[in-house]
Amino acid sequence: MNTKLSLDFGKIIRELRKGKDISQEELGFRSNLHRTYIGMIERGEKNITLESIEKLSKGLDVSMKLIFEKLNKIHQ
């Protein structure tokens, strides 16, 4: 995809993951998503689904609300 939206979303996920000091592999494990999929999301290469957004939020131990608050600040 690599739309502005998916790129901005990916930035937020990477920022949150680094804030937790965990690898893509560890986030994949915690989210029940493949580590290569985490990489694609962070690079904005995927049009992620709502279900996967929820999995990521659980893996990151944050609310979906927080993710979209952060997205709102950088995405227009």
Add this chain to the structure above:
Amino acid sequence: MNTKLSLDFGKIIRELRKGKDISQEELGFRSNLHRTYIGMIERGEKNITLESIEKLSKGLDVSMKLIFEKLNKIHQ
């Protein structure tokens, strides 16, 4: 799908649409999504993507942040 998440998301979209007093057809037109797709989303039958969430938010003239604030209140 009809997961708890997609059902809860659909409820929020329906509530927002009714608050604007517009039909599924009108929301489809404003969102550049098919009216039958709007119906499926509202009934929780689709695992919506991030790009379509953004289209819906634009069609509803609300932020994605607002949608997830509302979702956060009813979904756990």
